[in-house]
Amino acid sequence: MKLTLEALEVLDAIDRHGSFAAAASALYRVPSTVTYTVQKLEEDLGFVIFRREGRRSVLTPAGSLLLERGRELLLAAEQIVESAHQVNSGWESTLNIAIDTVWDINQFYPIVAQFQQLNSGVQINLSAEVMGGSLEALIEGRVELVIGGPPPVSSTQGIKYKQIFTAQWLFVVAKDHPLTKVQLPLSETDIKAYSAVTIKDSSKNAPIMAHRIFDRQVTLRVASLEHKIIALVQGVGVGFCPRHRIQQQLDNKQLVALKIANPAEDSPHYCSWRTNNKGKALRWFVDKILQQAQN
Amino acid sequence: MKLTLEALEVLDAIDRHGSFAAAASALYRVPSTVTYTVQKLEEDLGFVIFRREGRRSVLTPAGSLLLERGRELLLAAEQIVESAHQVNSGWESTLNIAIDTVWDINQFYPIVAQFQQLNSGVQINLSAEVMGGSLEALIEGRVELVIGGPPPVSSTQGIKYKQIFTAQWLFVVAKDHPLTKVQLPLSETDIKAYSAVTIKDSSKNAPIMAHRIFDRQVTLRVASLEHKIIALVQGVGVGFCPRHRIQQQLDNKQLVALKIANPAEDSPHYCSWRTNNKGKALRWFVDKILQQAQN
DNA sequence: AAATATGTTCGAAAATATCGAACATATTAG
């Protein structure tokens, strides 16, 4: 049972060029060498790969399977070497980034575009996460970088983080919502009378924490802040939103911010990344994000 | 760019055994050969795999990636050869069978003996599993056939199954256990007063399910039904057992079945197998098991 | 400081791959 990649390349060449002779020529070898390689492989593996039909050889079923799957193997081998080279040169082969929904993903695309111009060969994977979900992805190693998430639990090793902005949470409702008729500031009781819109934590084992929304309210759970804003504009419910994401809706009066008795505190948001990744791409993005945050 | 599977095996051995010397020994080679192979691979690939730190060598990031992905490659290569063999002979080269502890393994040996007489050359590997463990092994591909396990989750692709028997669960205690003095049927409260014996699920991530045993009882966890029966006979605790496995103990009065207020329901047991294995041996065993189940 | 274990270098020996010529067989051309 001693498969070699080189032998698979020979099989591939035979099939691709149609004959032992043509394969030999393509491989800059002599025909007898090809014969030798095939025979040796057949002996090593213990089954016949080509049934010799006169001068034309055809693949046996087992040989056919070997070739087909073998090609995948060759491809995978090449990709591994490729990736290793990239890592060696300092660039990761892939970089997985999670963007918290609190942060506007549109702000991020220009940075990605800038990165692409470096021609690093690094594959960037973006995912949108919500609240706990982004950190969970970071801790479990599914992503290397989280933008706009909450601060990591302090005990977590191997993760660095830095605050990049503070979100001001406003309590907003649609322009014609009944609560706009109520005297300000709104009490907890006023609010409880109406259904709320919240963002569903994308972490798998979401902790039971009623972030921003008081208990026992009927709530609509949506998957992202974009959806939440739409739901609020439509008047489906009420809820808190970060000011910077709804400035437009406030300006054109689609949403109204209402003063309430117990206003939500500002929440800090962070850029968090894994320290075991020493690649240039991660470094580049972190630098870029922190630099942008200073302005 | 000339990767070879053999070189990957050397890398794997170095990492697995912790040093060049140990790897050499494991590969029945001399240390200088290992050095040679590594150096040659480094030269062929064009990057350093091990950073030499005195006598201890540590993987570079690129080397680490190469090893990690290379292991997958080796595994894939093995599977390809295995599949080709299977196609070639019609017989698998190996067949891994898990037998749930609910099923008496002694019943199974005659079937294995019968199979050996066919001289198929198929290597049979038997393993005993408990409850979820057998299915986990099937889904993860560690075994191709499970006898006596629970039914697979319906969503699982690539697995067929058929019920082969129904187990009646009796609540049993040792002949001189205090519970034999209590008036029947036993209430839940009666039972809670005594420690129970349960079988520990052999799956790695065993779900928290209190199968057959009520909450909050002090329990002794054992590894198989055989052990459980012994523990019950010794009077260490009480618990449910399938009737067919303790008939002998009931007959010679080592165990006593007691009627209880909430009897355990009969549980169906299945024969489950992977459908991607088209080999004759799996087919043979499945046929045999199903046929025996009909009687 | 001595003993032990690890990794490397290097020349010799062993194993393996490649070549080229001779031969066998099938397809094609005339």
Added chain:
DNA sequence: CTAATATGTTCGATATTTTCGAACATATTT
């Protein structure tokens, strides 16, 4: 139909690669 051509195999000679073992260098442990 026969000759010419192309393909695949065998086999001895040659070239290349791998392996070994001894000698040496270096780090860890006793």
